[in-house]
Amino acid sequence: MSAPSPAIDPGPAEPRLRIEDLDVRFATDGGQVHAVDGVSLTVEPGEILAVVGESGSGKSVTARSVLGLLPETAEASGSILVTGTDVVGLSGKRLRTLRGEDVSMVFQEPSSALNPVFPIWWQMGEGLRAHDPKITKKQIRAKAIEALTAVGIPDPAERIDRYPHEFSGGQKQRIMIAMALALGAELIVADEPTTALDVTVQAEILALLRDIRDRFGTSIILITHNMGVVADLADTVAVMRSGKVIERAPVRELFASPQQEYTRELLAAVPHLGRRSAWSTLEPAQQQALEVAAPVVEAQGLVIEYPGRLGRPAFRAVKGVDLSIRAGEVYGLVGESGSGKTTIGRAIAGLERTAGGSLRVLGTEMRGVKERDVKPLRRRIGFVFQDPATSFNPHLTIGECIAEPLVVHARDLSARERTAKVEELLEAVELPGAYRGRYPHELSGGQRQRVSLARALVLGPELLIADEPTSALDVSVQATVLDLFRRLQEELGFAALFISHDLAVVDTLAHRIGVLLRGELVESGHGPEVLQDPQHPYTRRLIASLPVPDPVEQARRREAYAEQFGARD
Amino acid sequence: MSPDRSSGPDPEGATTQVAAPSGEDAPSTPARREKRTGGGLGRYILVRFLLIIPTVFILMTVVFFLMRITGDPITAALGGRLTPDQLAERRAEAGYDRPLFIQYLDYLGGVLRGDFGTTYSDRQPVSRILLEYGGATAELVLYGVIVALLIGVPLGMIAARVRDRWGDLALRVFAILGYATPVFFVGLLLKLVFSVGLGWLPVAGRISTRGELTMGTILNPSPFYLLDALRLGDLSLLWDVLSHAILPAIALGLLTGGIFLRLVRTNMIGTLEMPYVDSARSRGVAEGRLTTRHALRPALIPIITVMGMQIAMMLGGAVLTETTFEWNGLGFMLAEYMAARDYVAVQGIVMMLAVIVAVSNFVVDVIAALIDPRVRY
Amino acid sequence: MFDAALTPRRRTVLLSLAGAPVLLTACAQTTGGGSGGGGGGDGTLTIGTTDKVTALDPAAAYDNGSFAVWTQVYGHLMNTEIGSEDGVPQPDLAASAEFTSPTVYTVTLKENLTFANGNELTSEDVKHSFDRQLAIADPNGPSSLLANLESVEVVDELTVEFHLIEGDDQTFPYVLCSPAGPIVDADVFPADAVLSDDEIVEGTPFSGPYSITSWSLNELVALEAFENYQGIYGAPESTSASLSYYSDQNNMKLDVQQGNIDVAYRSLSPTDIADLQEDDAVEVHEGPGGEIRYIVFNFATNPYGTDTEEADEAKARAVRQAVADLIDRQAIATSVYNDTYTPLYSYIPEGLPGSGTQFQDMYGDGSGGPDPDRARGRLEDAEVEIPVQLSLQYNPDHYGSSSGDEYAAVKEQLEADGLFEVDLQSTEWVQYSEDRVADVYPAYQLGWFPDYSDADNYLAPFFIKDNFLANHYDNASVQELIASQRSETDTAAREQMFVDIQDLVAEDVSTLPLLQGSQIAVSTTGVEGITLDSSFKLRLGSISK
């Protein structure tokens, strides 16, 4: 965090928010879950409090209870004083009065948090009308324009009549913030406000939030799992785990000297841009060897299109990409959503048809290839999918899932041999062999991704394609999966295409990095080259936008960013 | 399944609703995104209408052969009194002894020339049948839909609001009873109570004989009695027409209303849990308004799609209602003509129904587009 | 005519013989009040029916519902008097009609006849009416009734000669009363094509007691009395009337109970009739019915039939006779039809000359009841293996829903004493019609409604060599008798021939007559003049209220 809130004098007054002994329980099929367990927090005027924690730590539940937005299955006790009013047990009109005017919320998914079928001004007006039934349409529109101007939406007077889908994700999040502003909320609860956004947009939204606080003295509770975001924005940090606040400290203090073991682990698990570049960890001889290894994947002028509907032109997802992956090399492909990175991975695995250029995979030209010829290729390629929850057939056991490639490609294997092989792999991915009999839904996300890795590796592939394998995982889990990946790659020496939106993650794993922008490869090279000496402005911007989990360094980077790209937008 | 409950507790309705109001799709399939934007309305309409042709053609073919392998109209009419020779002679005269395929080509030729023929059994031009009975059915369906909407939408919203409480349970059981009770059974009960018992409402038909006579004086009568009654400005006639419509409308409306109720409830529950409702709630919007304004309109999009199909189905499907209440509509006449093996009439009606279904599909899309700003073709 | 289809749940057409308001004053009781929204409120006489009209052109249809309308709007040369005991045709539009030679039937028209459109009705129109029947010979039309007509010749403006193929055809006057006989306007009806309903209504070529003023398909036909009608029925009592068509007899019943219609005619279910009989607000009228129900035996495929493996004529006959012994008609009529049908003991139904009691006398206990011992004796004498396997078919959708009950009762009666094992099956109508003439059914249900009310119409179609039953019944003496009665001019002699024919056929049991339907009309109280006679037609002209 930057200098401690310069604009507003904290003052001795009542804190904006005082949570005391908050306790929330949910009823689930598995019995009662104690989601929040005796949490106490305060937020002063103008303070940005970051609540960090991993899935299930209770941070979101805490945030939602501030607005009394808990589902009916939940039961809360304790007290949440918002400017002096206790929200717990509050209902009806008094709760509604409080919502919006005193405390407002910014949601994780801006697309689903805006009603798709009403124009923006109407949606903004609903909050205003709720608090002032006599407000006229004219007043609403004026207020909406004012608020949209404040959050930097261009042309607000014209665009308040637009519908949410006509705005980009970042703009939608700005609109959400504008809504909070229009109501004059003194406390904004931002629940993972940037998680769904690309990193460059994230930087803009973070800047906006900071600006809001500076200009209006708004207090913000920032719920996030991203330590970079915390380092960038927060004044104070509360670390939550299993429903409890285990540590609370000013941001610099926390990053500099975390008191709790868990906090330390959490911080350690966060990949730090440029700290541990995979290429740099290789010995020169290894680097040399990689440089001359034969390519397993070679793309030249690769074009991939999605057919258009009803005679519309095709959508060109990949526009002439050249890249090659050498044997034993990990190639990291980075890009924001819609850049075509996943498409390239799928094309290499034979899941998409190529429309132009050439793509040779393990010696086979994929352009116009017949399904028959792809099949032998498949036993030499492994694929790890992004979402471990959906990439397993829910009706097959873990053992059956892992054995599937064996069933298809190694028919002569006996059942016992297959079992042995499965256990061997489970062991390799550090899971107990007994997990073989379990069903995917009985495993945690990290465990499933390990199984996914095991399945990809069961046939000993020469090439592994990993499509955002850790983006659905918590940081600490991500770290262990990445470690596992790294270790297995070193041991087995397969070539890999590692696809991610997170430069920091890619850097810790990939020997070479390619940066994709709207279907074009704008930059490619060894990790340190790309990160330390980016050639393309987009790469530079990408790097600059990525917050690092260190408040001091991040403050410096932010200034540099502002210098290079302007304060905002 | 009985047509009156065409898509009864529609299995698809049930499943499509589940995924319906979700936001954008994952960006991994840009093609799907593409569909939402750009492109011309004219082209879209054209393609939609061109797609009707194969559907109609398939139906025509299927109906022709199905009808003809089950017998010809002459045997249907005179099988009980002519000698086999006389029958054969008459069949030959009508050309029914020719190979089926030749007859089919013959019929097809007529259709291509725009000649749908006249019905065999009562010599009515098919176009006229469509107008007359189509009008009657349309009127019945209109009433039915009004009742169904009056039942389904508000009660569905209430059920969604009080979900999982006793009120919800009562409403749901009511909805299930609505489509679990065969329309002829409901009709019987309604008639027993309101016509026989209380004597308030007429038993059957669209209008009394006297009303019919008055109606006969109107120039250029429309197929819609209500319209004609209004044109005449005769209040007793209007009541005459309306009183005849009440029981059929209730019988049909209860059935469809039950389906609508369930549909509205499911979708409302879905949208009430959407983040944007929470988002509006977090800005202090009252619960009632959340239901009636914020959640209703997005929920309506899938509802309208299913309802539209439902209504299209009702047009041809209200056989049981029409039979129970002597309401001479398309479905009822279709059953009649089918029994008479009058395939000319059957073809014509079925073709019209296919077109209606296709057109209503299209209309539904347009309405959905008007409500949903995301869909713009 | 027609095969007595009840079509119980078949559609509604609204055909109403109703008048313009001007005529209402002429009407007797115009008590408009009471039935709110009802049709019977004002002077218009409203008749409900479940029959169906298929065409207004007499050349184009051959069914009950259509003929019921023609009866009101077209005159015939000959017709049956209202209330006639014997159903013998009397001159209608004709002034006189007689055989002037064995093959020439000469008809003289009344003078100054016109159609409702003002056109004169002359012998040319008469010739035109019959010529076009023969020329059009519509597959759905009644032209087959004119099989014996060779040509029609106009003698002068009022006289026509019908040249017949076979001489002294005693059925010909009856044919003139039949659906083939309506007289239509030569200026309106084309000679070689069927005219559409709308064009007919527009042309008002009506020669009967009523004229159609408006006809909207299946909904309303408004009629008014035709002033210049000079036919046998006389001027209508009600100057306006309407026919209301129902698909569901139950709705018709409720409407007549509530006074929404004045008369319900054809057809009400036995339950409805029983209920209505106890209702003081309505009156149930009964008359002899021409409609009969019978079982047809296929001589080729019935047990021991000519096409079976153990073909044996004597055994086959014994089996048929045993069936006749076992049937208890009265029980069926009472339990299934609430006595709206009566037992039929001969081929010619009661009310027509020649009607007898052959099946009462020759079979069973001699008084109409069953006699299992007699049946057993017959079977044993013929050395027929007991129990006899009999496959019996009926149709559930053409003769009313009680058919199922009727045949369940037949089955039960046949099986009661272990003499028969009946395999009872039912088949949908069109398939049934095709199967029954294709020797598929050894024994099957059928019904009949006469084309005209002459006894011949109950014999010839059934028992000549190539009869419409196609049951391979071939009895030379029967065929001879049928041929000769047609030309027998002496009424008494002809009646004796009817008896002889029936005696012979009853011995063979080609078909087994079961029941005779009564004509039943239900009216609200105050409706007068409903006449149900052996013409089997309901004439609206005689009804008033």
Next chain:
Amino acid sequence: MTASPDTPTAAGTPERREPRWHRLPVVSHLRRSVGLQRGMLVAGLVLVALLLLTALLAPLLAPYGYAQSGADGVRFGTQQPPSAAHPFGTTVAGYDVLSRVIWGTRTAVAVMVCAVVASLFLGVLLGLVSGYLGGWVDRILVMLADAIYAFPSLLLAIVMSIVISGGQSNAWGGILAAAISITVVFVPQYFRVIRAEVVRLKAEPFVEAATVIGTGHRRVMGTHLLRNATRTLPLIFTLNCSEAILTLAALGFLGFGIEPSSAAEWGYDLNRAMADATSGIWWTGMFPGLAIVLSVLGVTLVGESLNDLNDPRLRTRRRPRRRRRGEAETPRTVNA
């Protein structure tokens, strides 16, 4: 973390393992259900069980045969009001109403089973193949299904029943005709549902995972798609059952059903009872009508409950309310 924030999952601790039979469709649903939802499911199950048991034990339960109009040589008499000998009275044909209602369950269940088995089989197969293969086969099948869908289903059922049975209406002929005509009507619907599900599943990563592995088409369809696409089947199954009962009744009501001497059928009985009802004879129609309503109600209740339980949005998660009565104050006192 990106997991849905408001539902804390116990994903990390998969310690409790359920016995296998708990995973069976209805059983697992029953175990998951709570409150009124469970009440609905249980009520539905009871009604369905009643229907099935009655059908199974009809010979024991029914006092007389379905086409028996007299016992020991004495006729029951027609349209007799309910009495000790005939608790539900007798029909216009002199049959015992109670017996016909009981025997009617057999016909209903037989049609239900035949129709459901046949349409499941065909619809699932076609939907699976069409959805998976896509292309022209798919397009033609979809068009065909749409065309049939546009045809009023009851009328289609009527035509089919004529075509199939050749117009005959004996017991098994009638049952099969009804069942097959219902099948023809339902196959397009099953087809659409399964196809939609397959098309959805085809894009699921686990199917792609199988493709990437190189799994053959047949194995993908059989192992990966079929088992997951059938997720909605219990629901469709029950809907199909209720529609089968209703269609059978409608066919019977319109006179295209099974004749009374062949089997007992409620729709036919209702048809015959229409005249009775307006003549004050209420018992001949009321009981078959109620039998239809209760059967459909039972099956539909089960179907609706299964649907609710399968759909996370519709499931009741109301247990705390119930708990609260017992231990409501516990958490609060802890805090106090």
